[in-house]
Amino acid sequence: MKPSSMTAALCTAAMMIPVAATAQAPNCAPRDRVVQRLADGYGESRQAIGLGANNAVIEVFASPDNGTWTITVTTANGITCLVASGQAFETLAEALPAGGEDI
Numbered sequence: 001m002k003p004s005s006m007t008a009a010l011c012t013a014a015m016m017i018p019v020a021a022t023a024q025a026p027n028c029a030p031r032d033r034v035v036q037r038l039a040d041g042y043g044e045s046r047q048a049i050g051l052g053a054n055n056a057v058i059e060v061f062a063s064p065d066n067g068t069w070t071i072t073v074t075t076a077n078g079i080t081c082l083v084a085s086g087q088a089f090e091t092l093a094e095a096l097p098a099g100g101e102d103i
Helices: 003-016 019-023 031-042
Strands: 028-030 045-051 057-062 069-074 079-086
Touching (some): 031 069
Antiparallel strands (some): 069 079
């Protein structure tokens, strides 16, 4: 799977995770603590952001130096949960395919 396809698949999967389920997960903490841990422990900073179900904030953090990445979900109460992580992150700027072309 191409890196851009993998990133899209992970983001789609993260948006489908029920917010109530993620809020109870053991890998959750106040957002400021999670962001600080990702920065200090992995050199990751926010690379992308979007809204998911129930107005949950979906963020992708990554390190340009070591290639690690983490996807988080933050609920309205400020609790952030880690939903996916990995390696070999790449920033892409791909153009949409021309209309009518199969992928």
